[in-house]
Amino acid sequence: MNRSFLPAIVALLLFSQTLYAQVTPTANWQLQDASKVPQPGAAIAQPGFSTNGWYPAVVPGTVLTTLVHNNVYPEPLYGENNRPDRIPESLCRTNWWYRTEIKIPSSYKNKNSWLHFNGINYTARVWVNGKDIGEIRGAFARGIFDITSAVKPGETAAIAVLVSPQPNPGEPHEHTIAQGMGKNGGITAMDGPTFLCSMGWDWIPAIRDRNTGIWQSVYLNATGPVLVKDPLVTTDLPLPALNTADVKIAATVQNITGQPQQGILKGAFGNVAFSEPVQLPPHSSKRITFDPATLPQLKVKQPKLWWPNGYGPQNLYTLQLQFNIQDKVSDEQQLDFGIREISYTTPSSEDLTISVNGVKVFCKGGNWGMDEAMKRIPKERLETQIRMHQQAHYNIIRNWVGQSTSEDLYALCDKYGLMIWDEFFQPNPSDGPNPADINLYLANVREKILRFRNHPSIILWCARNEGNPPKVIDDSLRNIMAELEPLRLYQPSSTSGRGVHSGGPYYTRKPAEYYIFTESFKTEIGSFSIPTLESVQGMMPQQDWEVINDDWAEHDLATKYYRNMIAKRFGEVANLADFVRKSQLANYESYRAMYEGRNAKMFNPSTGVITWMSNPAQPSFVWQLYHHDLEPNAALFAVQKACEPIHIQLNEKEGNIQVINNRPATLKNARAHLTIFNTDGTAVLQQDYNVTALPAVATDLGLVKWPADLSPVHFVKVTLHDANGTLLSDNFYWNTLPLGSDQLTGLEKIPVVTLTATVKRHQVQNNCMLEVSLHNPSTHIAVMAHLQLHRQGGDRVLPVFYSDNYVSLCPNETKTITIEASEAALQGSKPLILVDGFNVNIKAHNDPDAAIALNENAQVSHWPITHLPRPDSTTQKN
Secondary structure (H helix, E strand, C coil): CCCEECCHHHHHHHCCCCCCCCECCCCCCEEEEHHHCCCCHHHHCCCCCCCCCCEECCCCEEHHHHHHHCCCCCCCCCCCCCCCCCCCHHHHHCCEEEEEEEECCHHHCCCEEEEEECCCECEEEEEECCEEEEEEECCCCCEEEECHHHCCCCCEEEEEEEEECCCCCCCCCCCECCCECCCCCCHHHHHCCCCHHHHCECCECCCCCCCCEECCCEEEEEECCEEEEEEEEEEECCCCCCCEEEEEEEEEEEECCCCCEEEEEEEEECCEEEEEEEEECCCCEEEEEECCCCCHHHEEECCCEECCCCCCCECCEEEEEEEEECCEEEEEEEEEECECCEECCECCECCCCCEECCEECCEEEEEECCCCCCCCCCHHHHHHHHHHHHHCCCCEEEEHHHCCCCHHHHHHHHHHCCEEEEEEEECCHHHCCCCCCHHHHHHHHHHHHHHHCCCCCEEEEEEECCCCCCHHHHHHHHHHHHHHCCCCEEEEECCCCCCEECCCCCCCCCHHHHHCCCCCEEEEEECECCCCHHHHHHHCCHHHCCCCCHHHHHCCCCCCHHHHHHHHHHCCCCCHHHHHHHHHHHHHHHHHHHHHHHHCCECCCECEEEEEEEECCCCCCECCCECCCCCECHHHHHHHHHCCCEEEEECCCCCEEEEEECCCCCEEEEEEEEEEEECCCCEEEEEEEEEEECCCEEEEEEECCCCCCCCCEEEEEEEEECCCCCEEEEEEEEEECCCCCCCCHHHHHCCCEEEEEEEEEEEECCEEEEEEEEECCCCCCEEEEEEEEEECCCCECCCCEECCCCEEECCCCEEEEEEEEEHHHHCCCCEEEEEECCCEEECCEECCCCEEEECHHHCHHHCCCCCCCCCCCCCCCC
């Protein structure tokens, strides 16, 4: 073979320009119930077909999204709008027509025209200009159709798609106080590759159309006679050295004509280029591999590596592959990839231990049940969700049962350094039967791997949630992995093998209890997570604010347990505002302990912990770092604290101070300081420590010597500075002795502290940046000061990125918080920062650029005393 080395600058000049643009028909789609359209597909797919009475359709989007957009039904996730008497279950038992017309570009003349569907649910039949061009089966399969014979470049083409829902939508359990959250899932699992959680789980009500529809993008493109398909990039590092990398690239070229073809397959990335001449007989394919064993330029010197969040930068290379025939482009593929190497065990243990580029990674992250209940996931929203995970110092998410699979998810995890524990489409065996159509199931698995395997963020493939797949699927998956995935780990179950375990618990516990475990890699452990008061008020009508009723059950809280736990631990609940105020204490201490408990045993034996869940599919009271409206609650900032790369913590079970070093280098000549305060704000103990912290271990600084004159409730503050005096980590605890007790009602007696504040505003590109300095001028402790950005005289600004929040300030302490929001979200209004907290007042401050004031809405005294009752029920299910 005549393979040539091309200097990159020359190679890029030799790449031809594509003359036939990709076209994405997002507008002019229309939707109608198929029972109301008597004509066949061949007639509907004729230009000029009358769609009088059809609905303007949202594409990409589900059927229900379109119907809500057209005001046929109210917003399903607000209040109890989703009950079946308001949005009928018949939607998931109805076939639907989608239709659009689009002009085929003139540049497609003498080319092959293609129509691409990136995802429909559940099956579809497609017609173009009256011609039946094929079907799509399964939510995770692409539809790629050669429509050359059906269209004429320069003329309008009509596209009609008959979408059918999954055949087994099931009978969902309605979430109510009386019935509880009920059994998860059901018969929907029989249909395999679909959004099986749309039948209803204990974190999402039944979605009435089961997310049927064209849920991913649709586009047209054109090619010549030879296609470039299924590229694969693999990388290998000569560990422990990182100064070179072997990059191996393969792709399939396919001759779609009845004539022999010859041309050149070219490739380039970074400063590397390569090519190979190819001859193809009629209707044939050939796998072409570019190997560093024969192409020295693929031994990349000083590669820019991809690292997980917190361990290094997320460098990505862009690979361009192009097949040229007589210097004209026939087809091309472009993809981003990362140079990195993953291993899964250490010499001392067979338990799952992720190492990236030779560095052990302590996995800290969250489960995604579904990105959004109705698959309303524009990239801008998804990026906010992923960025908040990065901000929380997470380095992994779990794509539970593959329900959040999309190109945008993987690309954004690549960008922000979130590794993905990725799964296929089977739930816990108790939550539904095995797939009925094995071939359909495996075809969707194969599609998923081929589409997304080049993303560096994917670290492993898992076959099933909390159970092993049936032997026929397991055997087939192992064969698929051997063929398509030569390097990644195949993990049959999310709860067994390699020290992996699921199983919760899923409720809020006392911090000390999070330190008790035996497994190495925890894939599910959760806690209630109450949103801000404004988020609660925004998700249900006012009539439901002050009583835990069926509206609360619809949003995942039906039990008495949590409200009673809050009252026992922090004092009787006065009203919703008080419930939220005290719940932020519970959010913070439980989510922090969830990770600090694992930190305490880092790599001895703990190697990873993934909370259930970090992202909410709907407005919820449980299992989230931020609300469905994208406002974070205290949980996000607690996790951000616990998961920071270098961290100091109080072991809330044993009572010792620990330094957690996630960095690959030893921390030397650092200084730690401990201060204990009584509830009156007096410091009753101060202690300094010299710190040397080895990498990838929890360093013990010794037991705290509790003073004899402690108040029943007291506060612990620890700080860690490096050898230059730079603050690396600080942490603040409310505490009582003995450790693990529930006697924290004394917090209600601490006096209100009036903080002072200043704010500076500047602009970075299109973002408003606010630097807020909070100061505690008093002799008392200010607990959990919370900042919330509003438009002056208006609503909250969402989304917003806070560098920190729910901060506690000791006497005479100052903390600076940076707030970032888009200028567009401010809508030309002056920024208003509202402040609340557990015992926090604020001195109002008004500058020309921004203002600060007390959040009156969040004050307990602003609302009547109701004690937030919950109707009695004989059923006490969560």
